[in-house]
Amino acid sequence: MNCDDASVLVHALADGELDAGHAREVEAHAASCRACAAELAAAREMKNLLARTELGFSAPASLRARIEGAIPKPQTATDRRALLKGFALGSAMSALAASGIGFVVLRDVRGDRLAGEAISAHLRSLQGEHLTDVLSTDQHTVKPWFNGKLDLAPPVPDLAAQGFTLIGGRLDFIDGRPVAALVYRRRAHVINVFVGQALGAGPASPQLQVMQGFNVLRWREAGLSVFAVSDLNKEELEEFGAKFAAAENAAG
Numbered sequence: 001m002n003c004d005d006a007s008v009l010v011h012a013l014a015d016g017e018l019d020a021g022h023a024r025e026v027e028a029h030a031a032s033c034r035a036c037a038a039e040l041a042a043a044r045e046m047k048n049l050l051a052r053t054e055l056g057f058s059a060p061a062s063l064r065a066r067i068e069g070a071i072p073k074p075q076t077a078t079d080r081r082a083l084l085k086g087f088a089l090g091s092a093m094s095a096l097a098a099s100g101i102g103f104v105v106l107r108d109v110r111g112d113r114l115a116g117e118a119i120s121a122h123l124r125s126l127q128g129e130h131l132t133d134v135l136s137t138d139q140h141t142v143k144p145w146f147n148g149k150l151d152l153a154p155p156v157p158d159l160a161a162q163g164f165t166l167i168g169g170r171l172d173f174i175d176g177r178p179v180a181a182l183v184y185r186r187r188a189h190v191i192n193v194f195v196g197q198a199l200g201a202g203p204a205s206p207q208l209q210v211m212q213g214f215n216v217l218r219w220r221e222a223g224l225s226v227f228a229v230s231d232l233n234k235e236e237l238e239e240f241g242a243k244f245a246a247a248e249n250a251a252g
Contacts, residue, residue: 001029006036014043016116016211023212027123047113048175114200115209115216117174118227121181122192122214125170131190132168132183142169146180152224154180154195157247164191164240174227175199184240189232191240199225206241208234217241221248 006029013026030037125131134145143156149171158166164184172181172194179196202225206217215237217228228244230237 001025003033003036006030006033007039010036010040011043014040014047016112023119024123024127027120028127111200112211114175115211115218115227118194118216118229119212119214121172121174121194122229125181125192126190130170133170135168137166139166142166142182145169150178150180152180152195152197154182155221155248156182157244159184159243159247162243164243186232186236186240189230191228191230191232191237193244194227195224197224206238206245208238219245221245
């Protein structure tokens with residue numbers, strides 16, 4: 001992939017619209033090209049800015065005056081008051097509906113962006129041969145490794161008996177924030193579990209979505225945000241999320 005190709009695709013990558021194959025190609029190119037890496041970072045920052053921005057519009061008084069002037073004159077004062085009350089009520093309801101829709105859209109955009117960044121981090125770990133900083137199947141080795149590196153203690157349940165083997169952990173970044181990346185394996189499939197703070201208001205229990213050809217689970221646990229990313233099939237990844245959450249709840 002050259003810069004001309006990448007410049008067309010970086011915004012689609014930032015929007016989470018690429019399939020897994022193209023996402024890998026753009027990430028790999030950006031890793032070796034300073035200009036394309038900067039363009040990708042700028043696109044992601046713009047997405048972040050839009051997600052944080054509150055959208056709103058206040059119509060000028062002149063607009064209302066023009067609308068009132070276009071309304072045929074009513075026969076009685078009583079009819080006119082009723083008409084204006086109806087107009088005012090309709091305007092208020094429209095404004096409330098619009099603000100509600102804007103809130104939902106912004107919330108979903110940020111959630112998708114964070115899920116997209118989790119997928120990118122998952123891909124980097126597989127392509128760069130940097131899957132773990134601490135290689136161990138022992139939860140009592142992996143969990144203490146994060147002490148002093150993060151302002152949180154990530155849950156590291158042992159799920160080997162349920163068919164999900166812990167193989168280690170590493171330090172990673174999502175939304176510009178350091179997060180714990182816990183690595184599990186199911187047969188030949190790697191599951192990256194990212195645990196961090198202030199990564200959006202996720203659901204209370206694991207919720208699955210499909211992006212860029214990957215399955216992503218997202219939820220909040222004990223005040224922490226959790227993303228689990230894998231190419232494992234939906235049913236088994238949902239099973240993993242349920243067992244991960246249940247093990248931590250039992251430990252808490």
